[in-house]
Amino acid sequence: MPDYPPEVNEASEKAREARRLFDEVNEKVQDLDAKIREAEDFANSDYGxxxxxxxxxxxxxxxxxxxxxxxxxxxxxxxxxxxxxxxxxxxxxxxxxxxxxxxxxxxxxxxxxxxxxxxxxxxxxxxxxxxxxxxxxxxxxxxxxxxxxxxxxxxxxxxxxxxxxxxxx
Known part of the structure; x- marks a missing residue:
């Protein structure tokens, strides 16, 4: 692996961390969307x-x-x-x-x-x-x-x- 200047390595590390945070938030959003759909289905169902x-x-x-x-x-x-x-x-x-x-x-x-x-x-x-x-x-x-x-x-x-x-x- 080639040697990069410190600022490139630092930017690359920040990009990896940003991707990790994005993936984490995206997973939470998908989980919340699923819970919302489930709650809507429950509310729209006839349970008497x-x-x-x-x-x-x-x-x-x-x-x-x-x-x-x-x-x-x-x-x-x-x-x-x-x-x-x-x-x-x-x-x-x-x-x-x-x-x-x-x-x-x-x-x-x-x-x-x-x-x-x-x-x-x-x-x-x-x-x-x-x-x-x-x-x-x-x-x-x-x-x-x-x-x-x-x-x-x-x-x-x-x-x-x-x-x-x-x-x-």
Whole structure:
């Protein structure tokens, strides 16, 4: 490596330090941008009244049925895999609440899963019931590549303080 005058070596060192600082700041900006996008996604998602259903975000629940393990991930993706296998088959990604006007949060719909051989893309409908703990209690396939899960959770239980009481005389 050739010898440079001290002022060139000093300028080169300052340039390296400036690049290092730039990279450090740039990484922090990218991390903050990702956190902002995540917060915006959260704020724009329907987690119900008082964001109660957000308690299930980033959680998954498994159920073994015969040779398969089914995984239900509210607000994420549902999968089916052979018991003990690593990879799985997508049964759909969360699309929307589908419980209708009277009880919107009683059903979830997952669509655009892996294409079924000679059939539609896989999809899952989730029936949500009141239960003492979060638990995937039933998995069925009522039609080819269309799955129905039953999930119990305390979040689906009626709050007695919010029930409308009709007193008639």
């Amino acid at each position: 009244e008082d964001y109660a259903w957000a308690a299930l975000k980033d959680k998954c629940f498994d159920r073994n049925v015969q040779q398969y393990t089914y995984q239900f991930c509210p607000f994420g993706q549902n999968t089916q895999k052979d018991v003990g296998a690593y990879g799985g088959t997508s049964l759909g990604n969360f699309k929307n609440w589908s419980g209708g006007e009277t009880n919107k949060y009683s059903k979830m719909h997952f669509g655009d899963g892996q294409q079924c051989w000679n059939g539609p893309k896989r999809s899952t409908d989730i029936s949500i019931e009141c239960g003492e703990e979060n638990e995937l209690v039933e998995v069925t396939e009522p039609a080819k590549c269309e799955y129905l899960f039953t999930f119990r959770t305390p979040l689906a239980c009626t709050d007695p303080d919010k029930e409308v009481v009709h007193d008639e005389f």
